[in-house]
Amino acid sequence: MGANAIRHPPGQRRLSRLLNIGIPYLWLGLFFLLPFVIVLRISVAEPALAQPPYSLLWEWVEQGLLRIQINLGNFMLIRDDSIYLAAFLNSLWVAFICTLLCLLLGYPMAYAIATAPERRRVILLMLIILPFWTSFLIRVYAWIGILNANGLLNNFLLWLGVIDEPLRILHTQAAVYIGVVYSYLPFMILPLYANLTRLDPTLLEAAADLGCRPFRAFLRVTLPLSMAGIIAGSLLVFIPVVGEFVIPDLLGSPGSLMVGKLLWTEFFSNQDWPLASALAIVLLALLVVPFVFMQRLQQDPDEVQP
Amino acid sequence: MKRRSWPLLTILAFGYAFLYVPILLLILYSFNESRLVTVWSGFSLKWYGELLHNRQLLDAAWLSVRIAAVNATVAMVLGTLAANALVRHGRFRGRTGLELLLTAPLVMPDVIIGLSLLLLFVALQESIGWPDGRGFATITIAHITFSMAYVAVVVRARLARMDASLEEAAMDLGARPFGVYRHITLPLIAPALLSGWLLAFTLSLDDLVIASFVAGPGSTTLPMVIYSSVRMGVSPQINALATLVVAIVALAVVIAGFSLRRDR
Numbered sequence: 001m002g003a004n005a006i007r008h009p010p011g012q013r014r015l016s017r018l019l020n021i022g023i024p025y026l027w028l029g030l031f032f033l034l035p036f037v038i039v040l041r042i043s044v045a046e047p048a049l050a051q052p053p054y055s056l057l058w059e060w061v062e063q064g065l066l067r068i069q070i071n072l073g074n075f076m077l078i079r080d081d082s083i084y085l086a087a088f089l090n091s092l093w094v095a096f097i098c099t100l101l102c103l104l105l106g107y108p109m110a111y112a113i114a115t116a117p118e119r120r121r122v123i124l125l126m127l128i129i130l131p132f133w134t135s136f137l138i139r140v141y142a143w144i145g146i147l148n149a150n151g152l153l154n155n156f157l158l159w160l161g162v163i164d165e166p167l168r169i170l171h172t173q174a175a176v177y178i179g180v181v182y183s184y185l186p187f188m189i190l191p192l193y194a195n196l197t198r199l200d201p202t203l204l205e206a207a208a209d210l211g212c213r214p215f216r217a218f219l220r221v222t223l224p225l226s227m228a229g230i231i232a233g234s235l236l237v238f239i240p241v242v243g244e245f246v247i248p249d250l251l252g253s254p255g256s257l258m259v260g261k262l263l264w265t266e267f268f269s270n271q272d273w274p275l276a277s278a279l280a281i282v283l284l285a286l287l288v289v290p291f292v293f294m295q296r297l298q299q300d301p302d303e304v305q306p
Numbered sequence: 307m308k309r310r311s312w313p314l315l316t317i318l319a320f321g322y323a324f325l326y327v328p329i330l331l332l333i334l335y336s337f338n339e340s341r342l343v344t345v346w347s348g349f350s351l352k353w354y355g356e357l358l359h360n361r362q363l364l365d366a367a368w369l370s371v372r373i374a375a376v377n378a379t380v381a382m383v384l385g386t387l388a389a390n391a392l393v394r395h396g397r398f399r400g401r402t403g404l405e406l407l408l409t410a411p412l413v414m415p416d417v418i419i420g421l422s423l424l425l426l427f428v429a430l431q432e433s434i435g436w437p438d439g440r441g442f443a444t445i446t447i448a449h450i451t452f453s454m455a456y457v458a459v460v461v462r463a464r465l466a467r468m469d470a471s472l473e474e475a476a477m478d479l480g481a482r483p484f485g486v487y488r489h490i491t492l493p494l495i496a497p498a499l500l501s502g503w504l505l506a507f508t509l510s511l512d513d514l515v516i517a518s519f520v521a522g523p524g525s526t527t528l529p530m531v532i533y534s535s536v537r538m539g540v541s542p543q544i545n546a547l548a549t550l551v552v553a554i555v556a557l558a559v560v561i562a563g564f565s566l567r568r569d570r
Contacts, residue, residue, distance in 0.1 A: 243415020
């Protein structure tokens with residue numbers, strides 16, 4: 001650690017360590033880490049008509065003897081019933097397409113903001129963040145009114161004469177894409193912007209001096225250098241979208257399932273807590289790889305001192 | 307700077323239109339007399355009137371605001387402690403673990419957080435009798451858990467950018483570390499604390515999925531009411547509510563902007 005480490009007297013330093021490290025650790029350990037252990041435990045339990053609706057197969061038999069029985073039935077069901085496989089594949093596909101769309105729209109925007117005159121940058125960036133502060137649910141709801149069969153978009157297109165009869169957009173996959181890109185765009189733009197503003201402009205000048213055309217310079221210099229931003233933004237969109245519930249539920253078609261919605265249904269409608277837990281475990285296992293990748297890639301902001 | 311290219315500016319304009327047109331339409335149609343979005347039948351404030359008499363919605367809003375305020379305050383403290391740990395304590399043992407625990411809530415799908423916390427609360431109730439039923443406390447705890455990660459991001463960035471020489475000077479003049487933190491560090495990172503608090507507040511006010519899992523029968527938050535009414539179809543009352551939310555947020559941003567500017 002560099003400039004920021006301040007040497008305290010040992011007594012106070014120990015106390016400060018205890019407070020600053022111990023308390024967040026305790027909270028997150030108890031309310032973030034421990035719950036996953038319980039999910040794992042219940043994913044191998046059996047559903048039961050009880051309150052809570054599962055029967056644990058781990059129990060203390062007499063004299064501190066632990067009897068563990070594991071019911072892998074839920075995981076077998078997820079593997080064998082094609083509806084679950086289809087939901088997982090569909091979720092990954094939707095997340096992939098949405099990440100790509102966010103990148104295609106977000107990269108030029110981040111680039112334009114990063115190269116804008118300095119005093120305009122703040123306001124442009126503010127305008128990206130601002131919608132994020134209004135309710136997510138309400139912003140998804142706004143699209144229902146727009147994409148409806150007799151909604152604003154269809155009326156507008158009919159009025160223009162582009163189409164003769166209303167398009168069916170709401171409750172299709174396309175509506176999910178629109179909703180996700182709309183909601184997650186700031187998560188793509190912010191890391192890209194942070195990355196692009198840190199880029200050394202003299203590199204582009206050097207490329208120009210050597211006779212490189214601007215577009216080629218962009219492809220050969222800017223794009224490779226902003227790869228860290230691209231990957232960070234993409235993962236910030238991809239990971240949560242795989243498990244997204246609200247957008248597919250409100251905008252998507254009832255026929256094409258996503259894992260988040262399936263988990264919700266198993267839990268709330270079917271009251272099958274063990275199966276919902278097993279779905280959560282599989283989803284978690286799928287997301288561990290991109291998450292670890294993201295964590296690795298992230299440079300420590302405290303280490304980068306100007 | 308060289309001249310800006312037209313395609314880039316077009317995409318930028320399209321992007322901003324994409325972000326803002328839906329919100330503007332939402333606001334516009336909150337003043338529409340007709341129930342249908344298709345027709346504009348004249349200016350009216352009747353949906354605002356109905357909103358103010360919707361007892362269920364008002365109760366839910368009050369519950370949500372109280373949860374959000376408690377959440378924001380606790381998350382601000384915990385997030386700041388975590389940021390202190392990461393910026394000020396160097397390579398302590400378990401640093402990677404803490405970073406992992408602070409990043410995961412930012413990207414973890416809500417359904418997983420919600421389900422896992424509910425199962426924790428149920429297991430705790432079975433074994434130690436707490437929490438006795440679910441509601442205000444369980445929703446608040448769940449919200450603090452993910453909000454503190456966002457606060458930590460904001461405060462950490464500010465702490466890392468801070469000029470350490472001020473603290474060193476105070477230290478050289480004999481100030482004790484906790485005194486330095488209170489009189490030098492805290493005032494300097496106050497803007498980050500404020501934006502962390504506001505961020506945590508909005509995140510909590512906005513959460514549907516996690517709250518649905520950990521809420522009890524008697525505790526319905528505002529997003530749950532909005533969600534069930536939205537599932538029934540478009541309702542101008544929700545438009546009116548959205549307009550109020552946007553107005554409050556815009557006001558808060560303007561005030562925060564002014565106070566930050568004065569701060570400089």
